[in-house]
Amino acid sequence: xxxxxxxxxxxEIYEQPRSIRDCLRGRIYPQQGKVQLGGIKEYVEKxxxxxxxIIVACGTSWHAGLVGExxxxxYARVPVEVEYASEFRYRNPIITEKDLVIAISQSGxxxxxxxxxxxxxxxxxxxxxxxxxxxxxxxxxxxxxVYTHAGPEIGVASTKAFTxxxxxxxxxxxxxxxxxxxxxxxxxxEYLTQLDEIPTLVEQALKSNDRVKxxxxxFKNSNNCLFLGRGSxxxxxxxxxLKLKEISYIHAEGYPAAEMKHGPIALxxxxxxxxxIATKHSSYEKVISNIQEVxxxxxxxxxxxxxxxxxxxxxxxxxxxxxxxxxxxxxxxxTIPLQLLAYHIAVMRGCNVDQPRNLAKSxxxx
Ligand code: F6R
Numbered sequence: 001x002x003x004x005x006x007x008x009x010x011x012e013i014y015e016q017p018r019s020i021r022d023c024l025r026g027r028i029y030p031q032q033g034k035v036q037l038g039g040i041k042e043y044v045e046k047x048x049x050x051x052x053x054i055i056v057a058c059g060t061s062w063h064a065g066l067v068g069e070x071x072x073x074x075y076a077r078v079p080v081e082v083e084y085a086s087e088f089r090y091r092n093p094i095i096t097e098k099d100l101v102i103a104i105s106q107s108g109x110x111x112x113x114x115x116x117x118x119x120x121x122x123x124x125x126x127x128x129x130x131x132x133x134x135x136x137x138x139x140x141x142x143x144x145x146v147y148t149h150a151g152p153e154i155g156v157a158s159t160k161a162f163t164x165x166x167x168x169x170x171x172x173x174x175x176x177x178x179x180x181x182x183x184x185x186x187x188x189x190e191y192l193t194q195l196d197e198i199p200t201l202v203e204q205a206l207k208s209n210d211r212v213k214x215x216x217x218x219f220k221n222s223n224n225c226l227f228l229g230r231g232s233x234x235x236x237x238x239x240x241x242l243k244l245k246e247i248s249y250i251h252a253e254g255y256p257a258a259e260m261k262h263g264p265i266a267l268x269x270x271x272x273x274x275x276x277i278a279t280k281h282s283s284y285e286k287v288i289s290n291i292q293e294v295x296x297x298x299x300x301x302x303x304x305x306x307x308x309x310x311x312x313x314x315x316x317x318x319x320x321x322x323x324x325x326x327x328x329x330x331x332x333x334x335t336i337p338l339q340l341l342a343y344h345i346a347v348m349r350g351c352n353v354d355q356p357r358n359l360a361k362s363x364x365x366x
Contacts, residue, residue: 007353009155009247013339014206017199019150019160020332023167024199030192033185035175040144046126047176050100053078054093054125056085056116057104058363060158060242061165064130065104066235067331068169075183075328076176085112086366089119097124102172105129106153106161107362108136115366117141130168132161146172155354156361157247159339162239163202166331170195194326198333201323205336208320212337215302215318216344219273225250226264227338228257229277230287236277236331240338247356248346257283257290268299275341276316277334280306281327291315304334 005011027036040047053072055065062084069080083093085103089112095101101120105113108131117127118141129138129145132153139145148164174191177183183191219225225244227237238254245252255264257276268274274294278287288311294301295315302318313319320337346353 006347007155007343009157009159009343009353012153012155012160013336013343015151016160016163016336017203017206019164020167020202021199022149022151023164024171024195025149027171028192028195030189030196033189033192035171035178035192037146037171037175039146040128040172040175043126043128043144044179046100048179050078050098052099053080054088054095054099054101054120055080055082055104056088056101056113056120057082058085058110058112060162060239061104061106061110061113063235063239063242064162064165064169065102066238067166067232068102068104068173070232070235071170071173071328072176075173076180077182078176078180083116085110085116089116093119095120095123095125099125100128101125102128102130103138103142104165105138106132106148106158106165108133108138109362109364110138111364111366114138114141130165132164156356156359157243157342157353163332163335167198170328191326191328194329198325198329201325201329201333202336204323205333208322208337209340211320212340213344215320216341216348218300218318219302220345220348222250222271222273224267224272225252226260226267226272226274227252227254228260228274228287228290230257230283231281232327232331233277233279233334236334236338237275239335240275240342243339243342244345246359247342247353248349248351249357250345257287260290261293265293265297268294268297270298270300273300273302275338276301276303277330278303278305278309278312279322279330279334280309280324281330288312288315304337
């Protein structure tokens with residue numbers, strides 16, 4: 001049942017080219033520049049006029065929501081707020097009939113996420129779901145939604161569900177962007193053409209496995225680890241840190257790279273590995289100066305870079321190359337080596353990768 005892999009987690013990591021393809025199937029038509037989302041098509045008018053989107057989720061799904069915030073604001077130009085469901089529901093939140101609330105949940109059963117949307121529904125908001133388990137409780141109480149179609153996820157640490165959630169959010173961003181005229185048709189055609197290639201590019205990113213394993217060997221005895229990125233690579237850093245802490249029990253933190261100097265920099269010494277997402281995109285130069293700051297303090301740096309990068313290669317201790325992609329799709333590709341890193345470190349430390357201590361696959365109590 002593990003398909004020849006040692007663990008479900010590894011199997012699910014390797015399934016991602018397929019799960020992303022399944023998630024895209026029947027939803028994008030690159031030549032026509034068309035995104036089709038049957039589950040929400042009755043809400044086109046709502047989407048054209050919506051002036052705020054609130055995303056509620058927990059854990060990894062919340063990280064996907066943060067990536068979604070970057071995508072929807074950039075490509076659809078609608079303001080987005082991303083909330084921990086548990087905080088949102090107890091805050092007497094300001095919600096009106098004009099709001100669109102999107103719940104993201106792999107299991108579709110998370111108690112806090114469910115309570116958050118029940119509350120928003122009472123206040124008259126339109127509720128969408130992005131869920132993986134078909135027919136679960138959350139999709140049953142939403143008005144509409146888009147399934148991720150990643151297939152059953154058995155490993156407690158979420159991997160393929162995360163990339164499928166990000167894929168759906170990308171589709172939603174393009175869909176709303178097109179309906180509102182926020183994205184040019186020619187640009188959309190270009191994006192969709194590359195999105196169609198993402199499963200193949202994820203497959204290439206999986207080829208970093210041996211390299212990642214070598215790095216895992218170097219970092220496996222650390223007590224702490226920092227993950228840094230900017231823009232949509234910031235939530236990817238959060239996700240990389242969460243994967244490492246939940247399955248290897250190494251304390252890890254994700255931060256926006258620029259926030260490092262506001263505190264975490266105090267922690268940096270030879271025993272502190274720092275993982276950067278330093279692909280060639282809008283904040284590349286800024287991330288490079290953050291890498292220099294870490295190196296100047298003796299930190300050990302591993303960086304995820306765009307294939308062929310030489311600048312970061314010269315300063316980092318280790319690099320992991322990923323294929324070049326449009327900025328919109330970096331999270332889908334850069335997440336792959338971080339999942340593998342957490343996996344290998346956990347295996348090397350003898351941890352129970354698929355069933356980490358104290359964790360449950362679906363959190364049905366608050
Ligand atoms: C992390 C993880 C958890 C879940 C969280 C939300 O790997 O699995 O953080 O992401 O419990 O679960 P869902 O998405 O089912 O609502």
